[in-house]
Amino acid sequence: MLSVLIWVPILGAVIIGCLPESMVATRSRQVALAVATGLLGWSLYLSSQFHLSEPGLQFQEGLPWIESLGLTYQLGVDGLSLPLVLINSLLSWLAIYSSDGQIHRPRFYYILLLILNGAVAGAFMSQNLLLFFLFFELELIPLYLVIAIWGGARRGYAAMKFLIYTAVSGVLILATFFGLSLLSGSSTFDYAVLQEHTLPLSTQLVLLITLLIGFGIKIPVVPLHTWLPDAHVEAPTPASVLLAGVLLKLGTYGMLRFGLQLFPEAWRVIAPGLATLAVVSVLYGSFAAIAQTDMKKIVAYSSVGHMGYILLAAAAATPLSLLGAIAQMISHGLISALLFLGVGAVYAKTGTRDINVLRGLLSPERGLPLIGSLMIVGAMASAGIPGMMGFVAEFIVYRSSFEVFPVQTLLSMVGTGLTAVYFLIMINKVFFGRLPDSLANLPRVRWHDRVPAMIVTVLIVFLGLQPSWMTRWSQTTAVALVEDRLNRSTTTFAEVRSVPSDPDWLSLQLTGSESPKRPIH
């Protein structure tokens, strides 16, 4: 079942590779789009078969591969990975659909996008640490090449920076995996087996910190983030969409799956530090975004800030906060996709992304009114306006983290306000005002350009109005993730905290009649 999501795109890539030369120009895109459509359909079918009340892995598959290494082909999804698999299929489809039909070297381009899709899906589904690592590394090659070949003026620099950073990240992650496997004395990299390890806390700490630096590069967490703005600025629009929407999530996913889950005791120790780091990311990213003049850099730095919320929620590690983390991953994926699509459209039509040059693009006759309106929607969603999914995700994150880290949550909330500042500055400069003659007579925006952004917008609004559709996938898993931890920890989680977070408190419902008895100061 799950293997389809990995091997069909690879198969698609092979088919495109074998297309006769005369058909490459037209058929590559069609084949890629057909494969992506099929994958999206298959992911949706899988979700419909997913049992919501089941906390554990579903659709498991396992094949021995290189047993001497402990490498087995083990796949499975739970409420943490399923939404990410879905959004990967969706955004890959959008990326392929929104790719320029006249792109040069189409054969290679679509092959890379399909490989990227398969590799990311594989990483989200792997239940073997080594297998995860393979997919994690595999994903970076196509993206490197896409940036290096189809990127902007400084593409070589950006792509190499991306490659070096991600390679370092991979090395650190691999080192942790080996360390865990060797030190716990098991000969396997099977996730389920390694989860039962009983390493001393100090060892756990060393491993966890190494792992977190690895994933921290990918997320990215300040100060490991500088590859991201460069990569975004130089990457073509579809690659930016995938990079922000899906690839950054590999970092947060890995952090939750392999950090929080494998090293629960150590996680508890460094959680306050992580929360503080999250605040630094949020504020640093937001302030850096205010100072930018390139629209893509603004969106890129906003990603740095918004990924910080996920880190904050992950640090808090309550069932609700993990749900918030997952929701924020999905929400950020869709919203940043919308923003990048909008920026891409502006760039394609005007040839610039400089907010000091652009002006008045909202003009209905000669500007880009629809793209402008959708960008306003994206900015509002990103700033956490209710009615769109950004609000739901951020609210859950704040609501749950506030109980564990009140000060850090408070500071992170400032980031939401700053989001409004930098996006409104961008909207004000780019879309408002009088359209100068130098920008008039832009090429017409065709339906083809609008469809991807409109699909994402509809989803953002729909999930904002109907958040249960988003949260229901992960609800059971989020609870299980924490309970699992509680069971294996020697001391219970709540005792460690001086602030209230006991399950009793969490279960206090709106309609509940009991009033709190604990003194609060």
Place this chain on the structure above:
Amino acid sequence: MEPLYEYAWLIPVLPLAGAMLLGLGLISFNKTVNQIRKGSAVFIVSLLGAAMVLSFLLLGSQIQGHPPYTRLIEWAAAGDFHLTMGYTVDHLTAMMLVIVTTVAFFVMIYTDGYMAHDPGYVRFYAYLSLFSSSMLGLVVSPNLLQVYVFWELVGMCSYLLIGFWYDRKAAADACQKAFVTNRVGDFGLLLGILALFWATGSFEFDIMGERLGELVQTGALGSGLAALFAILVFLGPVAKSAQVPLHVWLPDAMEGPTPISALIHAATMVAAGVFLIARMYPVFEHVPSAMNVIAWTGAVTAFIGATTAITQNDIKKGLAYSTMSQLGYMVMAMGVGAYGAGLFHLMTHAYFKAMLFLGSGSVIHGMEAVVGHDPTLAQDMRLMGGLRKYMPITAITFLIGTLAICGIPPFAGFWSKDEILGATFAANPALWGIGWLTAGITAFYMFRMYFSTFEGSFRGNDGEIKRQLKVAELQRMGLSLGPGAMNPQELTMDAEVDEHDASNHHHSSSPHESPITMTLPLIALAIPSIVIGLVGTPFANYFEAFIHPPGEIIEGIPSEVEWGEFLTMGGSSVGVALIGITLASLMYLSRKIDPAAIAKQIEPLYKLSLNKWYFDDVYEVLFVQGSRRLARQVMEVDLRIVDGFVNLAGFVTLVTGEALKYLETGRAQFYALIVFGAVLGLVLLSGVT
């Protein structure tokens, strides 16, 4: 009457459906939809009309004593954490529903005349409808979280509507300022909501209040902390209801079309803050120190607003500061515990201020025929004068509004303001003193506005004044932007285009009365401005009997006619108003006193008022430039230190330069294979060892 309550959700949903339909139409069939202007307008207005009828039915049923009705659905659930949404209909809601729907209804009719020649006519109706829907959703909210949701939505609608004429730079900046300032308040509100939820475990107003009271009483929650939570929540109303120090967005928001100023920035959205305080009353009443903060904030706002309004020359800005001042009264009333009085003033103010704004719009509409579509000229009172002759209906209704806001009996404003002042005097004479003084200033600046607009002789054809105004505008733009912030050529270009516009529409030398769609709402709103105060007279206070704090039980209709007290309180406020009016008439009607001479004598005070107490300038330096500087520093750090540290710039460019040569020649597939093979090899190798 149960079916009526079961379908009460239609009240916010009807306008929403209208907005959605128009919005989708505009996106998919822009040209066609833009052509059926009248059809769209009638459609939207009738949907809102239906909501208005429903609201009146609900109010009637509530007056007859129907118990409050609440319906909830689960909106989102996450584990044990449930969020419910729904609607509640009680006395307060019913009253607010009627206020919002009636004002919105008349504003929408007025819009047809005011926006008749605007290319964005249909889009404007769609936004108006969206706003009405959000505002109605806000007033029916059964819990604090839903209030927050709609609170943000009305804020977003306000952003869209202030920036409706987005090609005007001033409007674009104003909507940004409004949104950001409101976000500051909303940050406090959200934080307060989270903190209160943390303390009480609920978003319901009464449960929250009850538990908070318990916690404070048993000492489980420090009273300082409780006050902090309450004040955080109050920050929301501070921003939304334009209270000091977050009031700076409201005057700028007047860049939006005038119907918006009337509906959003006078009658409904800005009053949402007062509404929220009323809803949070069960919580606030347990925290006396927070109530004090609320009362003083209101008083200070009332005073600062009034003193700033004295020197404004833009008719809409003057009204904006007056709105701010009146909102200050309401907030002060809530703070001293005069719950009914505050909401009473909210109601009377909604009608007379909406009418005043619509009247100013009518004036601007008339002026545009003479001076062209340039807000700097069309809205400046120095160019008006003598308009009563040309637009009699506007003049009479404006006079009614002016008398109402000045607190002259028996107009609506007298009863509500008098009740507030009476309650304030009982609570704290110092607050009353501020309120009383403000009442005098109010009368002065409102009559200054009336006299210089409608009396005397028409100055609209005076080229010299026009030229001075244009020069002042250019200087202001240059100053506020700072040197080099904007290409000076753009400034002149903008100005030229405006001139061009102006000459195009320069049709006549005298203004004309507005069309019937604009005067009719004025007349309709004049009626409540005159008589609605009579429901809350001290002789028979029906209003107080209907609207009172949830905890209080009021039997019968209170009529505490203590003639002595009523006469002293009422007499003193009418007296100070009359002094203000007399002064204004001496200065601006008969010109016996020269205002310029007085201004010169008290120049520091005059400058203080003219420069709006320097709030904007201080904020500009402190927050705008401060955050910009911080942002630039962060960027520098990012570029120089963080990035520089890892850059190894020379090396990287060298390597990539070489690599690119190969990639460009099309051997990338080969290299991809090599890289992938290397990674795989690395894995296998390290696995074996």
